Amino acid sequence: MFRFKKYVLLFVLAATLLAACGGAKAPAEEASCAPNCKYTDMTLCYPQLGAESDWRTANTASFKETAGEYGVRLIFSDAQQKQENQISAMRACIQQEVDVIGLPPVVEDGWDAVLTEAKNAGIPVIIVDRSVSADESLYAAHIGSDMKLEGERAAEEFNKQFPNGAKVLELSGTTGSGAAVGRAEGFRAKLNPNIEIIDSQTGNFTRAEALPVMQAFLQKYKPGVDFQGIFIHNDDMGIGAIEALKAAGVQPGDLFIVSVDGTRGGFQAMVDGWFQADVECNPLLGPQVLEMGLKLMNGETIEREVLTNETVYYPDNAADLLPSRKY
Numbered sequence: 001m002f003r004f005k006k007y008v009l010l011f012v013l014a015a016t017l018l019a020a021c022g023g024a025k026a027p028a029e030e031a032s033c034a035p036n037c038k039y040t041d042m043t044l045c046y047p048q049l050g051a052e053s054d055w056r057t058a059n060t061a062s063f064k065e066t067a068g069e070y071g072v073r074l075i076f077s078d079a080q081q082k083q084e085n086q087i088s089a090m091r092a093c094i095q096q097e098v099d100v101i102g103l104p105p106v107v108e109d110g111w112d113a114v115l116t117e118a119k120n121a122g123i124p125v126i127i128v129d130r131s132v133s134a135d136e137s138l139y140a141a142h143i144g145s146d147m148k149l150e151g152e153r154a155a156e157e158f159n160k161q162f163p164n165g166a167k168v169l170e171l172s173g174t175t176g177s178g179a180a181v182g183r184a185e186g187f188r189a190k191l192n193p194n195i196e197i198i199d200s201q202t203g204n205f206t207r208a209e210a211l212p213v214m215q216a217f218l219q220k221y222k223p224g225v226d227f228q229g230i231f232i233h234n235d236d237m238g239i240g241a242i243e244a245l246k247a248a249g250v251q252p253g254d255l256f257i258v259s260v261d262g263t264r265g266g267f268q269a270m271v272d273g274w275f276q277a278d279v280e281c282n283p284l285l286g287p288q289v290l291e292m293g294l295k296l297m298n299g300e301t302i303e304r305e306v307l308t309n310e311t312v313y314y315p316d317n318a319a320d321l322l323p324s325r326k327y
């Protein structure tokens with residue numbers, strides 16, 4: 001009896017441990033062509049979340065170009081930053097019995113129902129770029145950036161620049177999006193206690209929306225006096241903010257600005273002296289997602305969480321790197 005109990009306990013312990021690890025590997029759904037499916041057998045659904053930034057444009061191009069090159073049939077749509085549009089696009093794809101869905105979720109919450117529908121239809125879903133809060137059992141894998149790490153990297157730049165403390169503003173991405181949530185969290189986790197975030201507002205990842213947000217900040221706070229720096233969640237919002245700063249007579253270098261993405265626009269802002277660092281976020285995810293899609297079709301084992309390897313860019317070599325930037 002005692003031995004039996006001990007084994008039960010061990011089993012429960014092992015199962016808990018496995019569950020806690022999230023199961024690094026997951027068995028895949030199989031297509032009828034398995035194990036010999038080729039790219040030309042694949043229909044991939046990519047309900048893109050929008051066209052809000054240069055990052056997004058590059059991400060879309062990566063999927064279209066890679067699909068064209070590999071001979072994958074791509075069903076592409078643009079949800080204009082609206083979750084309900086992404087959900088209906090996904091439902092249409094489920095009805096068409098696509099082989100794989102790549103989902104770049106505009107926000108983290110609210111995917112359980114449609115992910116369950118895909119699962120019940122036997123269509124594997126790869127979450128691309130931003131994360132979802134849904135249970136892991138509802139999707140095959142996630143491929144994208146470590147958004148929290150990006151926020152931490154931004155914080156480190158402020159820590160280096162302001163060892164004696166400072167006040168900063170935050171221009172954040174789409175509320176409830178994995179990218180904004182992760183970056184805000186990482187930023188706060190690593191920022192020295194003597195650096196205070198005096199205000200944080202969303203610019204929804206767009207130039208157009210960041211401009212009035214920065215204007216409103218400038219009405220409330222005097223640059224250089226009330227705040228010394230700005231953490232901006234993407235380059236497009238940074239470019240919108242620069243417009244407002246220029247109009248208010250702020251000069252490049254007056255404020256310490258750190259942005260995220262590393263687009264050509266971000267590199268130009270470093271060359272022009274506006275950004276002091278740009279945390280890389282790579283949008284060129286097409287090849288990896290298609291490759292994983294094929295593995296899933298063939299019933300091969302895949303990595304559940306694939307994080308992109310990224311770095312931080314600085315003004316000192318921005319001009320040299322700018323011509324070779326792919327996005």
Ligand code: GYE
Nearest residue numbers: 053055129130179205234
């Ligand atoms: O940083 C931003 C885009 O989700 C990582 O979305 C992506 C973010 C990217 O609009 O430019």
